[in-house]
Amino acid sequence: QCVAVCPTGALVERSYIDQVWDVIEDPKKHVVVQTAPAVRVAIGEEFGYEPGTISTGKLVAALRVLGFDKVFDTNFAADLTIMEEASEFKERLENGGYLPMLTSCCPGWVKFLEHQFPNLLEMPSSAKSPQQMFGAIAKTYYAQKAGIDPKDIVVVSIMPCLAKKYEANREELRDSGYQDVDYVITTRELADMIRESGINFQNLPEEEYDSPLGESTGAADIFGRTGGVAEAALRTAYEWITGEELKNVDFEAVRGYEGVRIAEVDIKGTTVRVGIAHGLGNVRKLLEDIQEGKIEVHMIEVMACPGGCVGGGGQPYHHGDFNIIKKRTEAINKIDRNKPIRKSHENPAIKKIYEEFLGKPLSEKSHHLLHTEYFEREWL
Ligand code: SF4
Numbered sequence: 001q002c003v004a005v006c007p008t009g010a011l012v013e014r015s016y017i018d019q020v021w022d023v024i025e026d027p028k029k030h031v032v033v034q035t036a037p038a039v040r041v042a043i044g045e046e047f048g049y050e051p052g053t054i055s056t057g058k059l060v061a062a063l064r065v066l067g068f069d070k071v072f073d074t075n076f077a078a079d080l081t082i083m084e085e086a087s088e089f090k091e092r093l094e095n096g097g098y099l100p101m102l103t104s105c106c107p108g109w110v111k112f113l114e115h116q117f118p119n120l121l122e123m124p125s126s127a128k129s130p131q132q133m134f135g136a137i138a139k140t141y142y143a144q145k146a147g148i149d150p151k152d153i154v155v156v157s158i159m160p161c162l163a164k165k166y167e168a169n170r171e172e173l174r175d176s177g178y179q180d181v182d183y184v185i186t187t188r189e190l191a192d193m194i195r196e197s198g199i200n201f202q203n204l205p206e207e208e209y210d211s212p213l214g215e216s217t218g219a220a221d222i223f224g225r226t227g228g229v230a231e232a233a234l235r236t237a238y239e240w241i242t243g244e245e246l247k248n249v250d251f252e253a254v255r256g257y258e259g260v261r262i263a264e265v266d267i268k269g270t271t272v273r274v275g276i277a278h279g280l281g282n283v284r285k286l287l288e289d290i291q292e293g294k295i296e297v298h299m300i301e302v303m304a305c306p307g308g309c310v311g312g313g314g315q316p317y318h319h320g321d322f323n324i325i326k327k328r329t330e331a332i333n334k335i336d337r338n339k340p341i342r343k344s345h346e347n348p349a350i351k352k353i354y355e356e357f358l359g360k361p362l363s364e365k366s367h368h369l370l371h372t373e374y375f376e377r378e379w380l
Helices: 017-025 043-047 056-066 074-094 107-116 130-146 163-168 187-196 218-224 228-242 280-291 322-338 348-358 364-370
Strands: 030-035 070-073 153-159 183-186 260-267 270-278 299-303
Touching (some): 017 187, 030 074, 030 130, 043 187, 056 070, 056 187, 070 074, 074 218, 074 228, 107 280, 130 348, 153 187, 183 187, 218 322, 228 299, 270 280, 280 299, 348 364
Antiparallel strands (some): 260 270
């Protein structure tokens, strides 16, 4: 059955729970799971916790009890996304490339752009979303390291998002040689699986993600809220452009809840203007203003859902109560503040994957596995 609840309207909910149970029970399959940043601050609501409760450790424990072979974190791939996206931004800025550059993590938004603004397909960063980078890396780098044939690896994503189901099925996202992400389960669907298994979520211990695709920085956590992807990119771009250490990583100028925001950030004498929009009506307005020359910016961050992924269509229902979205956002910011490392390019596991496998950001291998293209699309 299909329930249209996604902000893009054209996207419908299809459940892959049965397929996920089947692969978990198949001894020939090595099933790895990744969890998006926004899931950990919302899933607790399904089990009696207050909105804004951070449930990362219990989420990891629940996934192990359910039978996943490895519990990894989309946040690792969010840090990887910043390495590629910040490199692309620096290159476009310094070499006269196409600006503004749009962040490309939100498939709801990317699909909307492909349908509604096909003349702007050069604008988005070619970097894949963290979900898709994770899938491509799991079936190449991880497969090699673990000595597992990638045909036996199944990648399952736990996402706050319905559009991620559509994204995983895009024909061009098979750069590992296989479908990079096999199945997407929403936060609500995961809660159903946990209940179905009779797990008492509140009694679960706090557990840690597996290595090597489980390590992340605070910059990755903030991908879950509006303004976060831009802020994470700025933390890295600032240091790469200036060659100086960024002392205060909190870019307050890009934070907030207004539907459209324009922030100015000083990068050693150069003013970088960032446009931020969340909710598709606001996004359309921002793009139309840019097209008409009313607004000039260097970078744009767009999230289709109000508040960003914390308010995604696959999250526990918030029934339009924006206070719930704010509490989830505050929880995301708290996780970021408490992380020992808060810049993506300082993540040791990210440094290692470039040393061992990818070479450098925007290398041929990085381009092949971590970047994509956009196409004009007809409505279904
Ligand atoms: Fe999905 Fe909404 Fe997040 Fe976009 S903002 S990635 S549609 S949850």
